[in-house]
Amino acid sequence: RLPDGQTKGAQGDTALWHPFADMHAVRRDEFIVDRADDVWVYDTEGRRYLDATASLWYCNIGHGRREIAEAVAAQLTRLEAYSVFGDYSNTPARELAHRLAGYAPMADAKVFLTSGGGDSVDTAVKIALTYWRHQGRPERTHVISRVGSYHGMHGIGTGLGGIDANRNGFDGVFPTASRVANNDAAALRAEIERLGADRVAAFIAEPVIGAGGVVPPAPGYLEAVAGICEQYGVLFVADAVICGFGRLGTWYGVERWGLRPDMITFAKGVTSGYLPLGGVVASGDVAAPFWDEPGRPFRHGQTYAGHATCAAAAMANLDIMEAENLLDRALKLETELHTALLELTGHDAVTEVRGGIGVLSAVEIHPDVLARDPGVLGKLHLAARRRGVLIRPLITSLAISPPLTISSEYFAHITEVIADALDEVTVP
Numbered sequence: 001r002l003p004d005g006q007t008k009g010a011q012g013d014t015a016l017w018h019p020f021a022d023m024h025a026v027r028r029d030e031f032i033v034d035r036a037d038d039v040w041v042y043d044t045e046g047r048r049y050l051d052a053t054a055s056l057w058y059c060n061i062g063h064g065r066r067e068i069a070e071a072v073a074a075q076l077t078r079l080e081a082y083s084v085f086g087d088y089s090n091t092p093a094r095e096l097a098h099r100l101a102g103y104a105p106m107a108d109a110k111v112f113l114t115s116g117g118g119d120s121v122d123t124a125v126k127i128a129l130t131y132w133r134h135q136g137r138p139e140r141t142h143v144i145s146r147v148g149s150y151h152g153m154h155g156i157g158t159g160l161g162g163i164d165a166n167r168n169g170f171d172g173v174f175p176t177a178s179r180v181a182n183n184d185a186a187a188l189r190a191e192i193e194r195l196g197a198d199r200v201a202a203f204i205a206e207p208v209i210g211a212g213g214v215v216p217p218a219p220g221y222l223e224a225v226a227g228i229c230e231q232y233g234v235l236f237v238a239d240a241v242i243c244g245f246g247r248l249g250t251w252y253g254v255e256r257w258g259l260r261p262d263m264i265t266f267a268k269g270v271t272s273g274y275l276p277l278g279g280v281v282a283s284g285d286v287a288a289p290f291w292d293e294p295g296r297p298f299r300h301g302q303t304y305a306g307h308a309t310c311a312a313a314a315m316a317n318l319d320i321m322e323a324e325n326l327l328d329r330a331l332k333l334e335t336e337l338h339t340a341l342l343e344l345t346g347h348d349a350v351t352e353v354r355g356g357i358g359v360l361s362a363v364e365i366h367p368d369v370l371a372r373d374p375g376v377l378g379k380l381h382l383a384a385r386r387r388g389v390l391i392r393p394l395i396t397s398l399a400i401s402p403p404l405t406i407s408s409e410y411f412a413h414i415t416e417v418i419a420d421a422l423d424e425v426t427v428p
């Protein structure tokens with residue numbers, strides 16, 4: 001029995017608890033997305049918005065593609081799912097793993113499938129630690145990440161993350177983690193030396209930092225840290241959850257710098273978000289102790305690993321990317337998007353526009369403007385939305401990462417809407 005005065009079940013307008021949101025505000029003012037078509041999103045009143053963020057950086061092929069719906073329907077009616085577990089497998093998962101290994105810049109790559117990015121980061125770190133145990137180096141448990149990085153909100157990813165607010169109160173969840181400054185290869189070397197290389201399992205980095213504010217690497221930085229990892233025998237994990245599947249104009253983003261990581265984590269664009277799926281690509285060397293030695297199961301996995309219908313959605317998504325040359329298209333769009341947004345550097349409230357590597361950019365807001373009104377990013381986001389363009393407030397900036405199907409004609413419009421929003425919100 002409930003205490004007097006309480007009634008069972010949902011109360012008020014909504015029971016849906018939004019991730020990362022201040023529900024005190026959201027419960028009064030919720031933006032309900034009703035349908036979407038290519039780069040357009042419609043609310044429940046039928047108003048149309050340009051999706052300049054590809055939802056949460058994932059809808060690379062655009063919304064509402066029938067080819068995916070048909071592939072998913074066909075798979076659902078044949079075999080919706082049967083877990084990849086023990087010796088059980090299914091054809092879409094096998095085909096997808098083969099294809100993803102084929103795209104990877106490592107030799108003899110193997111693919112561990114998961115349900116998303118956070119799953120994949122935790123999986124990669126557990127592979128790294130287990131790999132070192134199998135090498136007779138169980139003391140290699142420390143993982144280094146970067147200030148400003150984002151690696152998802154699972155346990156290990158939370159502990160590694162470089163956005164302080166996300167780690168607040170959870171610093172102990174993955175105690176063998178530390179962070180080094182971004183774009184400072186010497187800082188990584190110093191941290192490895194401080195810890196002792198024989199205690200460091202891996203270094204994890206997003207090729208272009210995404211959620212931390214869209215921060216492309218300084219020239220030479222990624223090549224330098226990859227070299228340092230190799231020198232000290234530290235596994236290099238590229239977190240390509242945002243950067244993969246065309247966002248940087250290549251399959252895994254890392255190809256832009258000729259990198260050959262030991263592992264790559266992916267999610268998002270692999271299905272363009274039509275169904276949840278992620279995974280880890282491991283080099284043949286990292287996989288070898290598990291694959292080539294008897295009696296070494298990797299005691300880790302999730303119920304939906306290799307979900308047949310999610311894998312079918314991924315295959316149909318990759319078919320579209322190949323048929324429509326979306327990777328090459330992204331390389332053209334990245335310059336056009338960056339060039340258009342650079343106009344905003346003329347605005348008093350803008351200190352810089354970051355981007356130019358990949359179809360993702362950020363407009364950095366002046367620190368005085370942020371100090372005057374800590375809510376200014378939210379207001380800018382709403383002001384742009386009222387003008388029919390969806391952008392993302394991101395720490396101290398506004399992020400833009402549209403579907404790769406967008407026509408570059410819209411870049412001037414996005415820029416104009418941001419300029420108008422800046423005028424409305426920041427000019428006294």
Ligand code: PLP
Nearest residue numbers: 116117118150151152239241242
């Ligand atoms: N890693 C990176 C680089 C990400 O950007 C994200 C999500 O944005 C994640 C991991 C976590 O992915 P998910 O939200 O699918 O768990």
